[in-house]
Amino acid sequence: MHPISHRKHKPIHFLHNPEPDSLPQDVESFLRHLGGPTLIIIDGQDNSRCRGIATLLHGNEPSGVKALLAWLRSGQTPAVRVICLIASVQAALHETLFYYRMIPGQRDMNRCFRPPFDDHQGHIAEHFMMLLDQYRPEALLDIHNTSGMSPSFGVVTYLSPEHDHLVSLFTQRIIVTELRLGALMELSTPDYPIVTIECGGSDQPEADQTAIDGLHSYLFREQVLHSEGTNELDLYRHAVRFELVDDCHIAFADQPVAGADLTVPFDVEKFNFGVIPALTRLGWLGPRGLSIFRVCSAGGENVLPHFLLARSSGLYSAQRLKLFMVTTNPAIALSDCLLYACAETEHIRPPA
Numbered sequence: 579m580h581p582i583s584h585r586k587h588k589p590i591h592f593l594h595n596p597e598p599d600s601l602p603q604d605v606e607s608f609l610r611h612l613g614g615p616t617l618i619i620i621d622g623q624d625n626s627r628c629r630g631i632a633t634l635l636h637g638n639e640p641s642g643v644k645a646l647l648a649w650l651r652s653g654q655t656p657a658v659r660v661i662c663l664i665a666s667v668q669a670a671l672h673e674t675l676f677y678y679r680m681i682p683g684q685r686d687m688n689r690c691f692r693p694p695f696d697d698h699q700g701h702i703a704e705h706f707m708m709l710l711d712q713y714r715p716e717a718l719l720d721i722h723n724t725s726g727m728s729p730s731f732g733v734v735t736y737l738s739p740e741h742d743h744l745v746s747l748f749t750q751r752i753i754v755t756e757l758r759l760g761a762l763m764e765l766s767t768p769d770y771p772i773v774t775i776e777c778g779g780s781d782q783p784e785a786d787q788t789a790i791d792g793l794h795s796y797l798f799r800e801q802v803l804h805s806e807g808t809n810e811l812d813l814y815r816h817a818v819r820f821e822l823v824d825d826c827h828i829a830f831a832d833q834p835v836a837g838a839d840l841t842v843p844f845d846v847e848k849f850n851f852g853v854i855p856a857l858t859r860l861g862w863l864g865p866r867g868l869s870i871f872r873v874c875s876a877g878g879e880n881v882l883p884h885f886l887l888a889r890s891s892g893l894y895s896a897q898r899l900k901l902f903m904v905t906t907n908p909a910i911a912l913s914d915c916l917l918y919a920c921a922e923t924e925h926i927r928p929p930a
């Protein structure tokens with residue numbers, strides 16, 4: 579034994595240019611083959627450049643890893659070197675395949691890209707950040723699925739033509755967020771675009787197709803930061819999160835549930851990326867009223883009254899809103915948020 583060695587074990591394994599035929603066709607077997615967080619490195623036509631992909635940060639969001647596996651098995655050489663992080667392999671395999679966002683008791687992997695890095699998820703994040711410094715990709719995609727049914731969209735922390743072009747490889751909806759939660763895309767700078775791609779719900783076949791098509795463009799195009807045409811993107815900005823207090827009792831049902839602090843009808847998902855007018859009913863409140871909600875601006879100011887109001891135990895929109903990432907999963911509603919809302923939208927046309 580070597581008791582004097584305190585060198586920290588690096589959590590991410592490496593797989594260089596795997597032989598396409600050696601990879602299992604089935605995604606579960608592929609994940610078992612990887613066994614843990616893995617960086618796959620594939621040489622391209624031009625290895626002086628590199629592009630990055632991260633996926634499966636959330637263990638229940640398979641579209642990205644399924645698309646990656648299909649490409650890896652095809653053996654097609656990408657335009658430039660590609661590094662792919664497949665992160666929460668253990669969470670994806672925990673008990674039921676693609677069931678857990680993270681292993682119960684562990685932190686959300688996509689909230690760990692800022693200090694402290696002192697647990698397993700933090701070590702993975704820190705190691706990946708080191709690898710990004712080493713490989714210096716010209717762009718990085720982080721591919722997710724939404725927790726409910728949803729159309730596809732991209733999320734960015736900066737608005738720039740490069741960020742727009744990356745998102746437009748996958749989808750025409752783009753969300754600019756000022757919120758800082760420790761997500762991977764927050765490492766982005768104006769010169770180093772990192773975008774989050776939400777392909778849609780994990781049960782939706784079109785989400786898998788979005789991942790396949792977008793990935794194909796990202797892998798094989800000579801340029802991914804400049805447009806090959808004109809894209810009109812549907813822009814959402816200044817989004818806020820409808821968070822719930824920890825001890826909130828939330829129910830999903832089509833009529834108010836006795837004893838619940840909040841009852842949300844299942845069909846609230848139909849509002850995803852739709853515009854709702856003021857005074858649209860979003861659910862029913864219990865005796866604690868609106869006090870179960872936390873709705874803050876990026877600056878931390880309480881902006882709840884701008885977004886929500888209560889009328890005789892009904893929960894209503896306080897103004898015309900666009901909603902997205904609406905979930906009907908109570909665990910996600912409580913641990914993350916019920917939905918995101920914007921009070922404005924506009925169209926942008928990136929320069930050709």
Ligand SMILES: [Zn+2]
Nearest residue numbers: 636639722723
């Ligand atoms: Zn996710």
